[in-house]
Amino acid sequence: xxxxxxxxxxxxxxxxxxxxxxxxxxxxxxxxxxxxxxxxxxxxxxxxxxxxxxxxxxxxxxxxxxxxxxxxxxxxxxxxxxxxxxxxxxxxxxxxxxxxxxxxxxxxxxxxxxxxxxxxxxxxxxxxxxxxxxxxxxxxxxxxxxxxxxxxxxxxxxxxxxxxxxxxxxxxxxxxxxxxxxxxxxxxxxxxxxxxxxxxxxxxxxxxxxxxxxxxxxxxxxxxxxxxxxxxxxxxxxxxxxxxxxx
Numbered sequence: 585x586x587x588x589x590x591x592x593x594x595x596x597x598x599x600x601x602x603x604x605x606x607x608x609x610x611x612x613x614x615x616x617x618x619x620x621x622x623x624x625x626x627x628x629x630x631x632x633x634x635x636x637x638x639x640x641x642x643x644x645x646x647x648x649x650x651x652x653x654x655x656x657x658x659x660x661x662x663x664x665x666x667x668x669x670x671x672x673x674x675x676x677x678x679x680x681x682x683x684x685x686x687x688x689x690x691x692x693x694x695x696x697x698x699x700x701x702x703x704x705x706x707x708x709x710x711x712x713x714x715x716x717x718x719x720x721x722x723x724x725x726x727x728x729x730x731x732x733x734x735x736x737x738x739x740x741x742x743x744x745x746x747x748x749x750x751x752x753x754x755x756x757x758x759x760x761x762x763x764x765x766x767x768x769x770x771x772x773x774x775x776x777x778x779x780x781x782x783x784x785x786x787x788x789x790x791x792x793x794x795x796x797x798x799x800x801x802x803x804x805x806x807x808x809x810x811x812x813x814x815x816x817x818x819x820x821x822x823x824x825x826x827x828x829x830x831x
Contacts, residue, residue, distance in 0.1 A: 595696025607648035625676030665727035
């Protein structure tokens with residue numbers, strides 16, 4: 585369970601790319617024929633691969649929505665670098681191409697890791713090799729640099745629409761709510777564990793500091809944590825063992 589949590593900067597298992605591409609295929613912005621840069625095939629309706637665990641599901645959706653946020657930029661990079669169109673990549677794989685390009689630039693165009701006991705998917709391997717070929721990778725990186733110069737953008741975050749950016753800022757500031765999985769652990773045992781990890785219990789969210797938490801006033805099997813702990817909490821055993829579940 586902990587393995588998937590740590591692999592983001594090394595890439596993901598093939599199943600996550602496939603599932604993210606299927607999610608993206610259903611949510612990508614459809615443009616008129618005179619405006620589209622990349623043509624996406626019809627949604628085949630084929631089922632997604634089984635998620636290994638809840639974290640794999642979340643990572644797949646996060647990857648798909650990140651590709652959606654930067655869809656316009658990613659399409660422009662593909663066309664500007666002449667990586668698209670490519671006769672060997674059919675339109676039905678365009679969603680996978682965009683999703684994997686987002687991940688490649690997020691890893692600073694570094695080669696992704698193949699994980700032990702991973703179920704390889706031919707389409708993912710094909711797209712991955714195509715994007716990472718020296719000439720293609722170099723052209724993609726150069727196209728990204730040209731886009732940033734063209735739009736005077738310090739980073740790709742500057743390409744996020746203002747409405748989306750404001751929504752993300754609001755969401756990132758919200759407290760984190762977790763259900764206690766009472767099939768696995770009691771409230772008392774959770775509190776003892778958190779005290780051992782030097783967390784301090786406070787009365788309400790208005791009293792939050794960094795390593796603090798509160799018990800929900802209406803649902804006593806729900807705990808609330810500060811948003812500043814968003815990256816740290818998943819590394820605790822309580823979360824890796826699904827004893828606390830993110831709401």
